[in-house]
Amino acid sequence: MAVDRLSYLLLSVIVSMSAVCRGTQGKTIQEIVGSPQNLQNGLDYLKKYSYVGDKMDETVVNNMIDPSEFEAIIRNMQLYLPDVDPTGILDDKTMAAMAMPRCGVPDPSGEGDETIGGRLRRFSHSGGRWEERTITYRVLNAPPELNYDAVREAIRRAYNVWQTFIPRDFEEVSSGQADIMMKFGEYHHGDPYPFDGPSGTLAHAFGPFGYGDPIEGDVHFDDSETFSVRTFDDINLFLVAAHEIGHSLGLGHSQDSTALMAPFYSGYQPNFELPYDDILGIQTLYGSRPDTPREKPVTVKPVTQAMQTTELPLVCQMSFDCVAYIRGDIFAFKEDRFWRVREPGKPLTPADGYKTNELFKGLPSGIQAAYERYYDQRILFFKGMEYWVYDGIVPLPGYPKLIANLSSDLPGNLQAAATWGEYNKVHFFKRGRVYRYDEFEKKVDEGYPYPIDSAFPGVPKGLDGAFRYNDKMAYFVKGKYFFRYNDITKKVDEGYPRPFVADFFGCNPNLYIFNGVNNTDYDYFGMGNDNGNNGGSVLSINFIFHILLMFITSLAVSS
Incomplete structure (x- = not known):
C-alpha cells in the first residue's frame, strides 16, 4: 500500500518527537512501533479491522494518545494474530503476521465481551441468528479458475460443516432471492467494503443482524484470489467458505488460532473437522442438533481387573496437594513426588510417581498451586507466601519471590490456580473465594474475590487443584474426587463428582463406590477441608474399613 508522502513525513516527525514522551508503562511511540513505516502500516491495519476509528492518524500525529493506550490497542490486536505474543510492540513477527491472507470481517474490539463462569470466552458472536429452521442460499457465479459445479460442491460441503452440529438445514436455490447470497467479485463489488486485490482480504460476510437489510447473511469472495478445491495449491475455497458461513450464521472471530473462526487463512486440511471452539460458539447460538454432543466427554479407560486388596498402588491412595495442567499434561503433586497423565486412564508415570x-x-x-502462563508458556508454582517461575524444567534466577509481588491483593497459601490465559486471566482459589488476576494489568480484577459458589455454582470450597483440560471444560479437584464444570450451563455436569485417580490414573473405580454419582457426602473418604489440609497422605479409617469389609466378603463367598 502506497504511503502518502505528507502523512509519512508527519508520522516520521511524531515518531521522533515521541522518543521523549513516555506513557504510563514507560514506552514511547517510537519504542512501540519501531519505524514510521511500521506505524503507518499498523494504523492502516487497525483502522481496516475496526480496532481504532478513522481519525486515529490525526490523533497520533497530534500527540493526543498516551503511548500506553496505543500499546494496549496493539496488544488486543495481537491476540488475534497466529503465533504472536501479545507484547504491545509492532515487532517483525507482528508485522509479518498482519500481512498474511485473512478474512475481511473486523475483529471484536474486546469491549463488552461476555463471560462464562467468570471467564472470557475465545469465540465471539456478531449480534444475531437465523430463526428459520431451513436457511436458503444461492451461489451466483464462479471464479474463472473453477467451474460452477465445483464451486457449488465445495460450498455445499462448507454448509455441512455447520449443519452437523446445529438444528438448522441449508437448502440451495437456483433462482430468486435466498437468505444467503454468495458471489465472487473484485475491488468495488456492490457493498461499502471494497476488496484489496490478491493476497490480502480473501472474503467477507455479513451477519444476521435482524435489521431487515437484504445484504444480511451474504458472502462475498475476492475474485482477485486464485481459489482451488481439494488441493494444497492456491486458496482452498471450502475452508474460506466454511469460515464465512460462520459469520453468516452469527459468529465473530475467535482468538483461538486453531479455530475455523480465527481470522487468518490456515491452509487446506484434507480431513477437516470442526474444532471444539467453533462447536461451542455455534451451539451457544442455536443449540445442538439431536444426537449431537455439545462437548467432547472425557472417556475413561475401563479397569479390566478389579483390585480387591489393601495393597493399593500409591497413586490410588492419593489426595493430592496440587493438580495442574502443564504443557498438555495433567500434573498431580503430593509432598515430594509427582504423577503425570496425558489421556485419562493412561498415566505417563509409574504408580509410585517420580521425585x-x-x-x-x-x-x-x-x-x-501451579499453572502455565499463556503468553510465554512459563510455569508458576506456589507454596506458602512465595512463588517460583520455570522455563520448561529450568528454574529462572531470582526466585522464589513473594506472591505479594504479583499483587498485594493476592493471599498466600493458595489452594489452586487455573488460567484461561488467552484472555490474560488467572483464577486463584483459597477458602471458598476466587481471585481473578489480570496478567497484563498485574492486579486482581475489581470486585474480587468472589465466593466460589457464585463464580462456579456447584464447585466446593477447599480445592486441591483446578485446570482447563483439552476438551475445554473446567475441572476442579478436591481430595480424591473431581467436578467437571460446564461453562454453558453454568453448573457442575450431572454424574459428578467422580473419583479422580480412577478416571485419570486407571485405579479401580469400585474402591470409591460409596461416593456414587448422586452422593454429595464426598468428604467420606477424607477429601479435605477448608483449612487447606486435605488429609490424604494415608487412607482414612473409613476407607480402610471399606476395603476390609470387601476382603471379608470375598472370603465368605469363596468358602
Whole structure:
C-alpha cells in the first residue's frame, strides 16, 4: 500500500518527537512501533479491522494518545494474530503476521465481551441468528479458475460443516432471492467494503443482524484470489467458505488460532473437522442438533481387573496437594513426588510417581498451586507466601519471590490456580473465594474475590487443584474426587463428582463406590477441608474399613 508522502513525513516527525514522551508503562511511540513505516502500516491495519476509528492518524500525529493506550490497542490486536505474543510492540513477527491472507470481517474490539463462569470466552458472536429452521442460499457465479459445479460442491460441503452440529438445514436455490447470497467479485463489488486485490482480504460476510437489510447473511469472495478445491495449491475455497458461513450464521472471530473462526487463512486440511471452539460458539447460538454432543466427554479407560486388596498402588491412595495442567499434561503433586497423565486412564508415570526434583530442579516439596502462563508458556508454582517461575524444567534466577509481588491483593497459601490465559486471566482459589488476576494489568480484577459458589455454582470450597483440560471444560479437584464444570450451563455436569485417580490414573473405580454419582457426602473418604489440609497422605479409617469389609466378603463367598 502506497504511503502518502505528507502523512509519512508527519508520522516520521511524531515518531521522533515521541522518543521523549513516555506513557504510563514507560514506552514511547517510537519504542512501540519501531519505524514510521511500521506505524503507518499498523494504523492502516487497525483502522481496516475496526480496532481504532478513522481519525486515529490525526490523533497520533497530534500527540493526543498516551503511548500506553496505543500499546494496549496493539496488544488486543495481537491476540488475534497466529503465533504472536501479545507484547504491545509492532515487532517483525507482528508485522509479518498482519500481512498474511485473512478474512475481511473486523475483529471484536474486546469491549463488552461476555463471560462464562467468570471467564472470557475465545469465540465471539456478531449480534444475531437465523430463526428459520431451513436457511436458503444461492451461489451466483464462479471464479474463472473453477467451474460452477465445483464451486457449488465445495460450498455445499462448507454448509455441512455447520449443519452437523446445529438444528438448522441449508437448502440451495437456483433462482430468486435466498437468505444467503454468495458471489465472487473484485475491488468495488456492490457493498461499502471494497476488496484489496490478491493476497490480502480473501472474503467477507455479513451477519444476521435482524435489521431487515437484504445484504444480511451474504458472502462475498475476492475474485482477485486464485481459489482451488481439494488441493494444497492456491486458496482452498471450502475452508474460506466454511469460515464465512460462520459469520453468516452469527459468529465473530475467535482468538483461538486453531479455530475455523480465527481470522487468518490456515491452509487446506484434507480431513477437516470442526474444532471444539467453533462447536461451542455455534451451539451457544442455536443449540445442538439431536444426537449431537455439545462437548467432547472425557472417556475413561475401563479397569479390566478389579483390585480387591489393601495393597493399593500409591497413586490410588492419593489426595493430592496440587493438580495442574502443564504443557498438555495433567500434573498431580503430593509432598515430594509427582504423577503425570496425558489421556485419562493412561498415566505417563509409574504408580509410585517420580521425585519432583528429578524434573523441576530446586522446586520445594508440598507445592500448593501451579499453572502455565499463556503468553510465554512459563510455569508458576506456589507454596506458602512465595512463588517460583520455570522455563520448561529450568528454574529462572531470582526466585522464589513473594506472591505479594504479583499483587498485594493476592493471599498466600493458595489452594489452586487455573488460567484461561488467552484472555490474560488467572483464577486463584483459597477458602471458598476466587481471585481473578489480570496478567497484563498485574492486579486482581475489581470486585474480587468472589465466593466460589457464585463464580462456579456447584464447585466446593477447599480445592486441591483446578485446570482447563483439552476438551475445554473446567475441572476442579478436591481430595480424591473431581467436578467437571460446564461453562454453558453454568453448573457442575450431572454424574459428578467422580473419583479422580480412577478416571485419570486407571485405579479401580469400585474402591470409591460409596461416593456414587448422586452422593454429595464426598468428604467420606477424607477429601479435605477448608483449612487447606486435605488429609490424604494415608487412607482414612473409613476407607480402610471399606476395603476390609470387601476382603471379608470375598472370603465368605469363596468358602
